[in-house]
Amino acid sequence: MKFKLAKTAGFCMGVRRAVEMVLDTANRQQGPIYTYGPLIHNPQVLEILAEKGVTVIDDVSGAKPGNIVIRAHGLPPQEKQALLDAGFIIIDATCPRVIKVQTIISKYSRQGYAAIIVGDKDHPEVLGLLGYAKGVGHIISHSDDLDKLPPIERAIVVAQTTQDGHLFDTITRTIAERFPHFKVFNTICDSTLKRQAEVRKMAKGVDAVVVVGGRDSGNTRRLAQVVAQEGVPAFHIESEAELDFEAIEPLDSVGITAGASTPNWVIKKVYRTLEAIPHQARRWHHAVFRIQRWLLLSNLYLAVGAGCLTYACALLSGIRPSFASALMATCYVLSMHILNNFIGKEAVRYNDPDRASFYDYNRWILLAIAIISGATGLFMAFTLGPVPFLILSIISLLGVSYKVKIIPGNLKIGKKIQRISDVPGSKTVLIAIAWGIVTVVLPHLSVSLKITKAMLFVSVWASVMAFVRTAFFDVLDMQGDRIVGQESLPIMLGERKTFRVLKQLLLITFAVLISAPMMYLATTLAYGMILSVFYMAAILEAFKRQWIVPGFRFEFLVETLFIFTAIVAGLWHLLA
Ligand code: SF4
Secondary structure (H helix, E strand, C coil), X not given: CEEEECCCCCCCHHHHHHHHHHHHHHHHCCCCEEEECCCCCCHHHHHHHHHCCEXXXXXXXXXXXXXXXXXXXXXXXXXXXXXXXXXXXEEECCCHHXXXXXXXXXXXXXXXXXXXXXXXXXXXXXXXXXXXHCCCEEEECCHHXXXXXXXXXXXXXXXXXXXXXXXXXXXXXXXXXXXXXXXXXXCCCHHHHHHHHHHHHHHHCXXXXXXXXXXXXXXXXXXXXXXXXXXXXXXXXXXXXXXXXXXXXXXXXXXXXXXXXXXHHHHHHHHHHHHCCCCXXXXXXXXXXXXHHHHHHCCHHHHXXXXXXXXXXXXXXXXXXXXXXXXHHHHHHHHHHHHHHHHCXXXXXXXXXXXXXXXXXXXHHHHHHHHHHHHHXXXXXXXXXXXXXXXXXXHHHHHHCCCCCCCCCCCXXXXXXXXXXXXXXXXXXXXXXXXXXXXXXXXXXXXCCCCCHHHHHHHHHHHHHHHHHHHHHHHHCHHXXXXXXCCCHHHHHCHHHHHHHHHHHHHHHHHHHXXXXXXXXXXXXXXXXXXXXXXXXXXXXXXXXXXCCCCHHHHHHHHCHHHHHHHHHHHHHHHC
């Protein structure tokens, strides 16, 4: 079965901004946090916000003053003032595109224009906009409503940002005929239009479309309607539990889209559940998929990648590859990644729900694998010498204590640091450093305790490659990390900036690899390693352009990076 995930699926800019503002407030602030009305129409997100102590209120009377979040729809200025007067601290998450409409109404109402708002009469955004019209605002939902308008001399016409484009065009055409002197502003948000246009196009090329999102979400319902208008079955579901397997299994191609208030992890869960449906005609395909899934979820594939990188790095730095070193790196990475999945299971629950269930289901066997591989890694380090053993013991200890409170009581460094994991961006950087140490430094120290230029250069290269891989996964995990308050690098820098940094790092790595053999920093294999840099750059580009949908197959491709690196290194070595 083929799947197509809409590029526009999931949070729009305004909703993402509002959810992030609430989560950041909940992670940082003490005291009550309220949202004025439900933040978005999505039951899973509302449930998480409730777990984080965020209360939805529609009326502030009787509520203890605290932080109150104005949702993306905005609020009439009079109500905002009432909140301030009642002692609340306003966190204004009004979508910038809604603010733009509010500003237009405000500006023209000061000049004596009436405001005609094309929208749903009871919609909170429309009621908010009406508040800016200074008592001379009118809401119209159909062309017929124009007849009910009082005589108006000067007026502006704006739209609710999520208004149906066709309806707005029809109404504004009538206005142009009857009231040509009215000023019309098409304020419909292009995010809504793009989402509908994409699903319309998608529906023409698939057998059915799964539309993910809350039942109360108007824009999600509209997406299902658009699909139905194209004569294609639409399955509107809130979560993967509602998937109709019987109806979907015989299909050849399925499209997936989601409303503006559907979080990534819900879409991911649906996508992965669909991916796992066996296709009757290709059972072997499914068997391969299941093996891939097991290798990925258990972290075994990644751990093999660490062993492969150790091999490639030995050839790159000119030392003899050793099986003991590769096994040590494999065991260390396997043990640490399994343990960290258990320790950070709260974030895993949101970022990778399938992995979370896998860890719950195979709890004991995975714990046994983590302990045995940890012990085997230390034993292999011991066979390599006392120094590698000591260093591996220290970094293993740091690895398992990453999320453990090391500053007792209420003492904190800065405002909030009590654990290593509290240091912003620490996860990405520490993982990268640990990879550099186990794949390069320890194998070198087992040969000689002398610190060489080649050892330093290759360990930095390995760390950079591990950094790019880890930061890339951190980008995929941003929503879940934000929920649990983990300040990963992409959360600090933002997605776009993180991608820019990763690309620049790959570019620098490319340039350095070209000159490394001439500077005696590495063997000529450095030229071959440029292919690994291209591999990772291609992954980043494919993700950015949405050529590949993030699912198991995509993750498998990313985790193949170090295996690919070892294959290039092996072939290069053979040919050289
Ligand atoms: S649909 Fe558009 S206007 Fe509405 S919240 Fe999203 S980005 Fe803002």
